[in-house]
Amino acid sequence: MIDTIRSCIRVKSELIPLIEAKLNNHQVFSNETGEILSQYTRLNLQGSWDSNISIMIRDQKWVIRKIDNKTKCIGKFKFKSYREIPLLEECDPYLLIEFSLPKVTIGVNFVNTTLCQDILMLQSFRRQLQKSFGVELPYIGVWELERIDVGNNYFLGSNSNVLYYFEILKMIEYPRRKRKAHHYQTGIFFPGSTTVFKMYSKWHDFKVHDFKRFANRDTEKAKMVHALTEGILRHEVSIKKRQLKNLGIITFDDFISKLEIDVFLNKEMVKIMNTAEMSRVMKRDKVVEIIMQMKKVKGKHATGEVLLAVWDSIVLKGKEYARKQHGKNKFYRAMAFFKKNDIPLTGDLQEREKKVAQIFELSSYRKVSPGMLENYLQIVNL
DSSP, X not given: OXXXXXXXXXXXXXXXXXXXXXXXXXXXXXXXXXXXXXXXXXXXXXXTTOOSEEEEEEEEEEEEEEXXXXXXEETTEEXXXXXXXXXXXXXXXXXXXXXXXXXXXXXXXXXXXXXXXXXXXXXXXXXXXXXXXXXOOOOGGGOEEEEEEXXXXXXXXXXXXXXXXXXXXXXXXXXXXXXXOEEETTEEEEOOSSEEEEEEEHHHHHHHHTHHHHHTTOHHHHHHHHHHTTTEEEXXXXXXXXXXXXXXXXXXXXXXHHOOHHHHHHHHHHHHHTTSSSXXXXXXXXXXXXXXXXXXXXXXXXXXXXXXXXXXXXXXXXXXXXXXXXXXXXXXXXXXXXXXXXXXXXXXXXXXXXXXXXXXXXXXXXXXXXXXXXXXXXXXXX
């Protein structure tokens, strides 16, 4: 399914003043049923969870300027041997628009939609924009993509299963992005230069970011909608402009013809998990043998018992917990020892944990069924 879209829409110059004037007066956006789901803003969205619609009028764009070897500077940019540099240049006015497609059309993003449904929702969104501003906007296929988020929702049975899933992921090392993985109790986040991959509990996300928006209209309906998110795990990938360019995707038509969403999501998941060190485990007895061969290593507190205690803490509860529990000095001395002696920071899991890890393999996830959309629409239309 498609979620957040950040797009550049080319419009005629004479329409810009009309849009700007209307933008000053329009505070809310309603879908085709007349239900108000979002508000307009001239600021960047605060995150992928933001349900507002960001519309900014721009007359400058970044371009890559090719230069020859003899050139030493262009404007205020100084360089030695670069052949290309980015420059901000003036251009014809255009709209830079960012919005969560499912949230501005149906209100939520925890129901899976097909590509055909996404296209219909985007067409509906375009019609409502035209109605709001009284102008004709270009066909959605020629909208230029700056970023697009795609995702899927999976049903793991209960919130406790979702949270335990993240506890397991905390025990894994990710060599490709190990300095960039951000672990939270209710999710995990992998930023990158071309894509951003994240998984999170939809129940907790809805409680923090969406519940109040629904409760302002009807508290009881908000509770019923929130209950639908029980046990839902969401996978989401933000595809940045650099990666879109690498894939040969400039416009929305390119996106439809060149990218299979499910295939791309699975590849991103496999790319991260295949490089994880989950399989490279070491039994505790082996670690004890290596550590205890040295009665004492260089350093006042770096005894074998301390090293083993730090290793146990990392394996069971993660590096952040171990650092706070044992203090920075002991923790970093132990980390240096583990690296020097090639001791992996992943221990042998108990049989129950191994089974749970197998249950949560991507291939065994059960996608949220299409019936979830019907259940949601029944609640909001009560």
